[in-house]
Structure formats: C-alpha cells, structure tokens
Amino acid sequence: MTVTVPSRLASDPKPSDAEACVSQAAEAMPIWARTAPLDRAARLNQLARLLSDNCETLARVMVEEVGKPITEARAEVAASVRMADVFAAWPYWGRSARIAELSGFGVGHVLAKPRGIAALITPWNYPISNPVQKIAAALVTGNAIVWRPSPATPRCSAALADILGQLDLPDGLVTTLIETGSEGAKALVADTRVAAVSFTGSSTVGTEIYRNATRSGTIVQCEMGGKNAAVVLADADIDAAASRIVAGAFGFAGQKCTAMSRVFVEGAVAPQFHQALAHAVADAVYGDPSEPSTQIGPVISSAKARALEAVVAEASTRGLKPLDCAPRTIGDVSKDTFFVPRIFTDVPRADPLMQAEFFGPILAVATITDLDDAILAVNDSDYGLAAAIFTADRAKAMHFAAEAEVGTVKINEATPGLSVALPATGWKASGAGPGELAEESIRFFTKSTAVIG
DSSP, rough: BBBOOOEEEEEOOHHHHHHHHHHHHHHHHHHEEEEHHHHHHHHHHHHHHHHHHHHHHHHHHHHHOOOHHHHHHHHHHHHHHHHHHHHHHHHHHTTTTTTTEEETTEEEEEEEEOOOOEEEESSSSSSTTHHHHHHHHHHHTOOOOEOOOTTTTTTHHHHHHHHHSSOOTTTSEEEEESSSSSHHHHHHHOTTTTTEEESSSSSHHHHHHHHHHHHHHHHHEHHHHHOEEEEEEEEEHHHHHHHHHHHHHHHHOSSSSOOEEEEEGGGHOOOOOOOOHHHHHHHHHOOOOTTTTTBBBOOHHHHHHHHHHHHHHHHTTTTTOOOOOOEEESSSOOTOOOOOOOOEEEEOOOOOHHHHHOOOSEEEEEEEESSHHHHHHHSSSSSSSSEEEOOHHHHHHHHHHHHSSSSEEESSSSSSOOOSSSSSOOTTTTSSHHHHHSSHHHHEEEEEEEEEO
C-alpha cells in the first residue's frame, strides 16, 4: 500500500487493505467529530481553492483518461468548486432553522451529529465532481471517509486524492482505495464499522450494494441508471427543443446518468421536429476531446463502442433505421473508441431502444397524441431519474412535473445538469435510499438528536 498523509492511497487493495483503512478512519473520526462545524467548513473552503487552482490539470486528466471534452471537463471542476463552497456554508444555512418555541416545553433545538465512517463509491463519468459532492457533505457534517473511486479512472482519482492530501485534516480521516477490481468495494460494504454507504453507478451494482449493506443495518444511498425522456409538445419552440435535446443526449457521448435517450413528440409537429433534430446534429462538433469546440468525444472504451454498434445492428434487424444526419468532425476519429451518434425515429414504445439503458449517444424518438399520452409514455419505464418537457404552456409543464415518475423535471431545458441547492433523487430502478445534494446530503450523513428545555 502506498501511503500519503492524510489521504491514504491503496493501489489494487485486498480486503485487508480496506479493513485497515476503515480502522484508520475509526481512529480519526472522534477528533473530526469534535471539530467545530465552522472549522470543518474552512477545510472545504480550502478544498474549493485547491480545486480552482488545479482546474486545468484536473480537466486535462479527464480528457486523457475518459475522453470528456475539455470545455465540459473544465465545467465539471468549476461545479466541484461550487459544491465545496456550498457545503462549507452548511453551518450557516443548515442550522438556522433548527430552533423552535415548544408550547409547554420552552425552547427546543436539533443537534445534527455525524453518522461515523462513510464509504463513498463513485463512478468514472464524473470522476471529480461526484466524489467532491459526497466528500464535502460527509466532511462538513463530521464524518470520516473511505473513498473507493471507479477502477476506470485511476489518474483522475489519484489527482483528486493528492488535493485531498493537502487539506489540514486528521491523519487517516480521508482514505482513497484505487483498485482494478471490486474486492475493496465489497469489503467496505461488508464492514460493519461503516455507518453509511453512498454509491453512484449502475442499477445492477447499486441494487447489490443496497441489499448487502442494509442487511447489516447500514444506511445506504444509491444513485443509479436512467432512461431519461424528453416530451416535445406542439406549442414548443421546435428548433430550441431539438438543439437542447441533441446537446442533452449526445454531450460527453451520452455517458451521463441524466442524459436523454427517449423523446416523445406530439404527432402534429413530428416531421418538423425530426428535421430540426437533423439540423441540430449537423451543428454539433464530434471528435478530438481536447479541442474546445468539441461537444461529442469518444466513449469510455473500445468494448463500449462495439457494444453500441451491436445495439444499432440489432435495431436494424427490427426494421429501425437511424435518421440521416451526422455531426461535424474535428480531429482524428479513427480510434476504436469513437462511436457516431444515432437517432432513430418512429420507435415502438416497447422496443429495447425505448426501454433499455445503453449509456451512449443513441436517441429513440416516438410520437404521442397529447400531454396525457406523453405522461403514460414517460412513466412506462423501469427507471425514474429525470425528464424534460418542452412547451410554451406553464400549466401543462407543471401538470407534467406533478405526474412524471422521476426525481427531477426540467422545463424547456435538457435533463443533464443538477443544482447543488436542490435534491437529486432517483425513482424506481434509478435510486435506492435517500437522495443527494442540498439538505438530502446533510440528512444522509447525520443523525438527529432533539433537545428540549
């Protein structure tokens, strides 16, 4: 095990390494739990400054390791800075409303206490911002952390761990397990000293983690897959809707849990919308992720590209053909990790293109008769992460928001992009346990004690 202080890096750890990291966290935990909330917040402000100072370095590593377009990679680091700063303010905004007059009892207030040791298991597609949002919330509330990042992003993870190692934290409070497999993650989930597990990743893995961890009484939050839909009504700005949907479906090659992969358009404007989609794709830039103008880069691996090509081939056997359109190309796209985005129109609602999560730039489009039909179509899914509606009618948009079985609804906006000030929750197979961000994160990482008198 290679050790840095205070963030310990275990390269390809064994279960015993994971257990050792939990032991170190257990030693550091009491010191941090007794640290004043404002002093904890100061460490998060320090984290925000370090992230900002290292923005370009972190962004370049993301480009090289996962193929994230450089402009989007920089935006991810900027979002991480905001997350650290917002959670650093929790001692102010999170505690101000916790005092109340109690008739007959005098004054009561609530103490928010840390849960203990938190195991954070994070994905490859947001290798900086997803860990930061979990780490910031866990740290400011007084918890110790064992962070297990995705095996696909060892360089990104090491870069962030190095920044964490520069924070003035108790030795062993934050530990990073970088592995090529899953033994370390399994050991963390099985360790009964871990009080909370926060996971972001696939529904298959998340469901297993939730089942195994809750069996021993551990609290778990899982943000998982999605089959996110957009609804385009006849009164929408069709060109704007098409442009935002293409960006939301194909940005970072569709490798976002909140990316759109289904569209339901009102029949009267379907031909116009299909044409607008083709124009929007033609305006998009596909290719070298190091170029600032690139919006769609490669997928994570050659195996992923082959799997997506197989999806397209299988769709053709069912009589489905992609829309005749292609993005502008920049740089060399001959590498086997590149996959040209595809749009399929007139897709049956029961077709795999509408039902299965592919985690890539494939968009399925179908027609609907009206808003009620759109709601039925959107809710006909095993997933419930996010949805969008494009309409000029606010009342229709709010009716959709009330009826859609998803955790987030965007109005006239693409589904990707969440606010740290609002909760992010997944319904159905998209989530298990409490949500994330805003007060949801604070509640997850704390236990409450009511004090009366």
